[in-house]
Amino acid sequence: MTPTDTTARTDARTAPRPGALDGVRVVDLTQVMAGPFATMLLADLGADVIKVEQPGSGDQTRVSWGYPPPGRDSPAFHALNRNKRSVTLDLGSEQGKSGFRRLLADADIVVENFRPGVAARLGVDYDSVRAIKPDIVYASVSGFGQYGPYAERPGYDLIAQGMAGAISITGDPDGAPVKCGLPVGDLGAGLFCLYGILGAHIHRLRTGEGQYLETSLYEAVLALSVWESTEFFSTAKAPERLGSANRMSAPYQVVRAADGHLTIAANNQRLWQRLCQALGLEHLAGDERFATNMARMEHRPELIALIEGRLAATTVEEAVNLLLDAGVPAGPILDYAHILAHDPHAKVRAMVEEYEHPVEGPTRVLGFPVKLGRTPARIRRHPPLLGEHNAELLMPAPAEPR
């Protein structure tokens, strides 16, 4: 996309065009993070997502996550539920089941992330739904999948990170095991679920056939271990913790400068030679300890010590500029307070959006990471209040005048 493609840069909130998924209806039985993330991404692209929540409490994140103001929804709920409508249904009751059936009548997609077995107990599992709507695309997200030795276990990101390897390779070699900072299990499962849904939706459009799909936090974390599994398959050894270093190349990590840390990714031979030149370390380019990527990985501690020695009197800003001027990938390490409030790039890329919430007033959330040229994502609705759309979606239609 070129900077002159003004269609793609249309202000996301005022874009007049319908979304790419306009007209697609999703019945959303999800809660917490993994499922709501998948359904929010569908909603951002225009799908009509109807969130079904337990009366009284609703999604767990409404009241019990983060720092909810008393009696109000937590910011954690806001972060994952924009563009959706909310209805409350006690799926254990006959009235709730009948409300659910009513929503199904116009549904294309159903998504749930209960513990395996819960959806069947509530009568909202795939078999129950397809009996009413045979062409439905039905997606389940769980901790470990719907079958297998761990299937019955409840799952949170932390547990999946521990059991699918991420914690074993994160952190410093001599430190305690550390989880990956971002919830890659939840968000990865949400993204894989979304990918499965879109694939199944395209298949349905082509053939009229619905299908069941499922993924899990566990499989998401494992599927992201591309380098780690490669290392194990090629060496038969368990990959170890490397701090910020890369297990496939060097130098590619966080390094210390005079006033802080920066990242350097001289990830191929040309970039390595440029780095040596930029830092006045030409003699290292000819040093056989560092002649190839493999040699550099073997001698990583000496290599990093030499680079850090060179940068000991150089500020992060100077070092980054020096490297970027030479075409070597490098950058500062920024925190979220800086990025979300001040970073000019995040601003130009519209990575913070603001909407008007009926209780909270102006509220900020993350923007859209994908810019669609013709059908941009946009905020069409605030995150719904609990049961805000009961009347419009569940009340019986008024009798036709005679």
Ligand SMILES: CC(C)(COP(=O)(O)OP(=O)(O)OC[C@H]1O[C@@H](n2cnc3c(N)ncnc32)[C@H](O)[C@@H]1OP(=O)(O)O)[C@@H](O)C(=O)NCCC(=O)NCCSC(=O)C(=O)O
């Ligand atoms: C997240 C969970 C561990 C939470 O466990 P629980 O608190 O036990 O919730 P469950 O959803 O399994 O079950 C909730 C109970 O509420 C009942 N229930 C729920 N909704 C309804 C409605 N609408 N009507 C009536 N009853 C309902 C349901 O029958 C269950 O009761 P009973 O039938 O009586 O049991 C689990 O849902 C889970 O493993 N989900 C799959 C993986 C996942 O998505 N994890 C969260 C990712 S986010 C994350 O990890 C992170 O943010 O960090």
